[in-house]
Amino acid sequence: MSLYCGITRRRKSFWCCRLLSTYVTKTRYLSELKEDDDACKKAQQTGAFYLFHNLAPLLQKSEHQYLAPQHSLLASLQKPEMETELKGSFIGLRKALFQLNVKDASLLSTAQALLRWHDAHQFCSRSGQPTKKNVAGSKRVCPSNKIIYYPQMTPVVITLVSDGTQCLLARQSSFPEGMYSALAGFCDIGESLEEAVRREVAEEVGLEVERLQYSASQHWPFPNGALMIACHATVKPGQTEIQVNLRELEAAAWFSHDEVATALRKDNPSYQQQNGAFPFWLPPKLAIAHQLIKEWVEKPTCSILPP
Ligand SMILES: NC(=O)c1ccc[n+]([C@@H]2O[C@H](COP(=O)([O-])OP(=O)(O)OC[C@H]3O[C@@H](n4cnc5c(N)ncnc54)[C@H](O)[C@@H]3O)[C@@H](O)[C@H]2O)c1
Numbered sequence: 001m002s003l004y005c006g007i008t009r010r011r012k013s014f015w016c017c018r019l020l021s022t023y024v025t026k027t028r029y030l031s032e033l034k035e036d037d038d039a040c041k042k043a044q045q046t047g048a049f050y051l052f053h054n055l056a057p058l059l060q061k062s063e064h065q066y067l068a069p070q071h072s073l074l075a076s077l078q079k080p081e082m083e084t085e086l087k088g089s090f091i092g093l094r095k096a097l098f099q100l101n102v103k104d105a106s107l108l109s110t111a112q113a114l115l116r117w118h119d120a121h122q123f124c125s126r127s128g129q130p131t132k133k134n135v136a137g138s139k140r141v142c143p144s145n146k147i148i149y150y151p152q153m154t155p156v157v158i159t160l161v162s163d164g165t166q167c168l169l170a171r172q173s174s175f176p177e178g179m180y181s182a183l184a185g186f187c188d189i190g191e192s193l194e195e196a197v198r199r200e201v202a203e204e205v206g207l208e209v210e211r212l213q214y215s216a217s218q219h220w221p222f223p224n225g226a227l228m229i230a231c232h233a234t235v236k237p238g239q240t241e242i243q244v245n246l247r248e249l250e251a252a253a254w255f256s257h258d259e260v261a262t263a264l265r266k267d268n269p270s271y272q273q274q275n276g277a278f279p280f281w282l283p284p285k286l287a288i289a290h291q292l293i294k295e296w297v298e299k300p301t302c303s304i305l306p307p
């Protein structure tokens with residue numbers, strides 16, 4: 001698509017033309033929809049919608065997968081009629097997330113986080129008056145004092161700690177049986193990413209981080225829309241004795257490269273072993289914890305780059 005812009009200098013007009021990438025065009029269009037209620041209303045006439053009921057998306061079950069159908073603007077129907085009409089059911093995102101394709105999982109996570117934020121920000125915290133949502137849902141405004149509220153994400157650090165040969169994985173009692181993950185924790189106000197990683201590792205397993213390396217980030221819809229910031233970290237040599245904080249974790253342990261590489265190749269084993277224990281397994285592919293662990297398996301030295 002072309003952009004034409006007119007620049008007038010010293011009474012002469014110059015016209016320049018340059019090609020915009022599809023990504024830039026799309027980004028600018030979405031940015032316009034956030035600010036322009038009329039343009040957004042117009043877009044809604046031809047737009048595709050995901051449907052939610054009490055924050056649960058409407059999904060269709062297909063073998064081992066969920067499909068997230070999109071719909072054009074619908075007449076208002078009650079939940080049971082809607083499910084029958086659209087041949088699906090409203091299913092909790094926690095249950096369905098890992099059985100969705102990456103695109104639907106990402107869009108539904110964003111949509112759910114946004115819906116939850118709107119639900120929790122109905123009133124201005126200064127005036128107590130009801131706030132008003134713009135058409136795109138990208139902000140809420142208090143009509144009495146014009147304060148604008150924007151959707152928020154909570155930063156969370158997730159860290160895969162290594163001693164160079166093994167990596168440290170932990171589990172909370174709320175995790176599915178047998179699943180271990182990297183250490184995670186909410187950033188405190190005023191903290192840098194590095195400070196949050198050092199504090200969380202010290203708090204949860206009693207170790208001091210020596211070096212850390214940023215890996216990637218991910219939006220995570222639970223519990224209220226978090227920005228997961230993933231890092232690799234190493235601990236000081238010879239200082240690998242774990243002191244698990246049992247208020248936060250059920251267990252934490254060092255795992256060898258072989259153990260982790262083997263677990264990474266397996267799907268969630270939902271069976272119990274003969275001794276009653278559940279086999280060791282790792283978070284599914286969609287979770288950034290999985291990507292962090294996979295990176296370490298492929299390159300165990302990824303966390304010991306110079307600081
Ligand atoms: N996507 C992934 O791969 C992945 C993996 C692990 C954890 N996570 C997410 O990371 C999040 C944080 O991990 P955690 O539970 O170990 O955190 P955590 O270690 O900070 O412990 C949670 C506790 O911190 C306190 N807390 C401080 N600030 C908070 C805030 N802003 N919101 C809620 N509680 C706050 C509460 O007391 C809460 O019980 C989890 O909610 C989990 O969903 C995602």
Ligand SMILES: [Mg+2]
Nearest residue numbers: 183184185248
């Ligand atoms: Mg934690």
